[in-house]
Amino acid sequence: MSQHHADHLVQAVNVTKSFGPNKVLEGIDLDVDAGEVVCLLGPSGSGKTTFLRLINQLETLTGGRIWVGGELVGFEERNGKLHTRTDADVARQRSRIGMVFQRFNLFPHMTALENVTEAPVHVKGVSRRVARKQALELLDLVGLGDRARFYPSQLSGGQQQRVAIARALAMKPELMLFDEPTSALDPELVGEVLAVMRDLAAEGTTMIVVTHEMAFAREVADRVVFMDQGGVVEQGAPDAVLLNPREERTRTFLRRVKQEAESEAQHDIELATLLKSFES
Amino acid sequence: MASNDERPGLIDAVPVRHYGRWAAVAAIVVLLLMLFNMLIFNPVFNWPFVLEVMNQAPVIEGLLKGTLLVTALTMIVGVLGGVLLAVMRLSDNPVLSWVSWAYTWFFRSIPRIVLLTIMGAGMGLIFRDGLSLGVPFDWKIIEWLGLSGDWRFLTLDANTLFSGFAGAVIGLGASEAAYMAEIARAGILSVDKGQTEAAQALGMSRAKAMRRVVLPQAMRVIVPPTGNETVAMMKDTSLLIALPLTAELFYQVGAIGSRTYQILPSYLAAVVYYLLITSVLMVGQSYLERHFGRGFGATVTSDKAIAEPGLMAGSAH
Numbered sequence: 001m002s003q004h005h006a007d008h009l010v011q012a013v014n015v016t017k018s019f020g021p022n023k024v025l026e027g028i029d030l031d032v033d034a035g036e037v038v039c040l041l042g043p044s045g046s047g048k049t050t051f052l053r054l055i056n057q058l059e060t061l062t063g064g065r066i067w068v069g070g071e072l073v074g075f076e077e078r079n080g081k082l083h084t085r086t087d088a089d090v091a092r093q094r095s096r097i098g099m100v101f102q103r104f105n106l107f108p109h110m111t112a113l114e115n116v117t118e119a120p121v122h123v124k125g126v127s128r129r130v131a132r133k134q135a136l137e138l139l140d141l142v143g144l145g146d147r148a149r150f151y152p153s154q155l156s157g158g159q160q161q162r163v164a165i166a167r168a169l170a171m172k173p174e175l176m177l178f179d180e181p182t183s184a185l186d187p188e189l190v191g192e193v194l195a196v197m198r199d200l201a202a203e204g205t206t207m208i209v210v211t212h213e214m215a216f217a218r219e220v221a222d223r224v225v226f227m228d229q230g231g232v233v234e235q236g237a238p239d240a241v242l243l244n245p246r247e248e249r250t251r252t253f254l255r256r257v258k259q260e261a262e263s264e265a266q267h268d269i270e271l272a273t274l275l276k277s278f279e280s
Numbered sequence: 281m282a283s284n285d286e287r288p289g290l291i292d293a294v295p296v297r298h299y300g301r302w303a304a305v306a307a308i309v310v311l312l313l314m315l316f317n318m319l320i321f322n323p324v325f326n327w328p329f330v331l332e333v334m335n336q337a338p339v340i341e342g343l344l345k346g347t348l349l350v351t352a353l354t355m356i357v358g359v360l361g362g363v364l365l366a367v368m369r370l371s372d373n374p375v376l377s378w379v380s381w382a383y384t385w386f387f388r389s390i391p392r393i394v395l396l397t398i399m400g401a402g403m404g405l406i407f408r409d410g411l412s413l414g415v416p417f418d419w420k421i422i423e424w425l426g427l428s429g430d431w432r433f434l435t436l437d438a439n440t441l442f443s444g445f446a447g448a449v450i451g452l453g454a455s456e457a458a459y460m461a462e463i464a465r466a467g468i469l470s471v472d473k474g475q476t477e478a479a480q481a482l483g484m485s486r487a488k489a490m491r492r493v494v495l496p497q498a499m500r501v502i503v504p505p506t507g508n509e510t511v512a513m514m515k516d517t518s519l520l521i522a523l524p525l526t527a528e529l530f531y532q533v534g535a536i537g538s539r540t541y542q543i544l545p546s547y548l549a550a551v552v553y554y555l556l557i558t559s560v561l562m563v564g565q566s567y568l569e570r571h572f573g574r575g576f577g578a579t580v581t582s583d584k585a586i587a588e589p590g591l592m593a594g595s596a597h
Contacts, residue, residue, distance in 0.1 A: 058477050087485050095483025105478035109496050109575045119482035122492055151575035164478075171482060 009034040015064035024050045026230040037207045039217035042227035048210040052177050056099050098168030102180040104160045106152040112163045113148040116170045138166040142196050158189030178209040218242050226250045326545040333549035339532045346528025350448045351514045357453030362460020387458035396522040399451045403442035410435045448525050463505045467498030499572040507565035511558050
């Protein structure tokens with residue numbers, strides 16, 4: 001049973017999730033291979049974030065199965081019966097997956113450096129000296145080598161998110177999950193976080209990214225998955241899905257995103273004209 | 281003055297006069313002078329005698345043992361018990377949650393002086409044969425099996441356990457845990473859920489996420505009311521005579537007062553000690569608040585602290 005699931009790093013089969021009577025996911029099938037970058041797109045409420053949280057067991061499955069690295073997530077199959085995994089086993093599974101949150105969730109009582117060394121030292125049992133050296137390298141990687149001793153409250157949103165990425169990478173995860181990593185950022189700070197993610201993708205990190213950044217998805221993703229109302233509507237190469245969508249729902253969504261972007265651009269132009277009229 | 285084409289410079293304005301404030305200050309100064317006059321020149325206070333009482337060996341012993349040591353130990357019992365109760369209360373397990381709720385309900389309902397009185401008078405009666413560590417219901421099991429003897433490894437006398445020093449720590453500690461449980465619960469709930477999620481996503485177990493991530497942040501909310509609880513506990517040690525525990529500050533000065541007929545100066549000795557202890561506790565509290573407030577802007581607000589953050593980093597581990 002479990003053999004063919006090792007072919008993909010992540011394999012989700014018929015995944016469903018309900019919160020009470022509220023069905024959020026209705027039968028998601030999705031495979032992600034090692035080294036692949038997959039962007040999940042779709043309107044809010046489509047279930048993208050819930051799906052991501054299911055992979056890391058921040059929510060429990062209602063139905064279906066998810067395998068990560070050939071191992072069933074959250075459950076163990078013995079004699080044809082599913083057994084819930086122990087707290088320690090769940091923790092072990094999570095430690096192989098890195099996660100970056102929309103609202104960063106850095107530990108505010110620790111410096112940037114301590115945030116990054118926390119899990120290697122206290123989960124993996126890496127020595128403090130080695131963890132510190134690796135953490136400083138990771139902070140350099142995300143361009144924050146000089147901010148190691150700063151507390152999160154002393155960093156900008158973009159810097160905090162980059163520390164959060166370094167913190168997740170410190171566990172050397174097989175898979176990185178990004179849950180709308182730039183949605184809580186001021187527009188001028190989005191670029192620095194996307195740049196770090198672009199580097200990670202170029203290095204061959206396996207990434208599943210929930211995002212609203214269409215340009216990023218088009219440029220970086222190997223595959224984009226469009227979700228709506230708890231299901232996968234269509235998926236494929238970025239250009240295929242974003243430029244020539246097969247499904248009407250995808251077209252509607254992309255049209256709306258485009259209109260919003262245009263009206264924003266229009267707004268910017270009007271503002272610029274207005275400012276120019278003041279100058280003269 | 282400034283001509284129209286000159287640009288306005290530094291402000292030198294006439295401030296608003298707060299006549300009401302001046303009157304209040306004057307009244308307070310007069311009242312304070314009256315108070316000091318009374319304290320210094322009223323012979324009833326007899327300050328030399330107050331100092332003498334403060335220096336008596338039984339008073340100092342009572343202060344150290346019955347007041348300070350009992351406060352320290354009960355607060356340790358109370359804080360640890362309170363955190364445990366709070367974690368139980370917030371647990372998914374309904375039995376644990378209910379037990380915690382029932383405990384808090386019971387001990388918050390009973391006045392401390394009543395609790396101590398009943399403990400001192402009643403525990404010896406309730407546990408006539410003492411308290412034993414061993415197999416539960418051993419006499420029944422032994423009867424069924426047709427054996428004799430008992431399966432008890434350690435038996436303590438209930439009277440020595442529940443009255444006197446141990447009783448003071450057990451009684452006041454049990455009561456304090458109920459109050460600390462509510463404080464700790466509020467502290468834990470004040471920490472954003474995203475913190476637990478981030479910790480768990482890194483592979484921490486629930487217990488480790490609680491210990492390493494949630495509780496250190498909850499402490500910021502827990503410490504200030506715990507300071508109040510400590511001061512209140514220090515004052516409540518004056519109830520220990522109900523147990524009865526006599527090696528305690530208030531009882532000892534009272535004893536000297538009734539022996540020497542210098543009632544007021546004797547009790548003043550206790551007042552001075554209580555004031556001193558509270559002052560020291562307040563300093564300790566402000567230190568703790570600074571420690572647990574790090575990263576929240578409470579410690580590192582100046583540019584200097586940012587420029588030399590190496591000073592701050594050492595304190596974290």
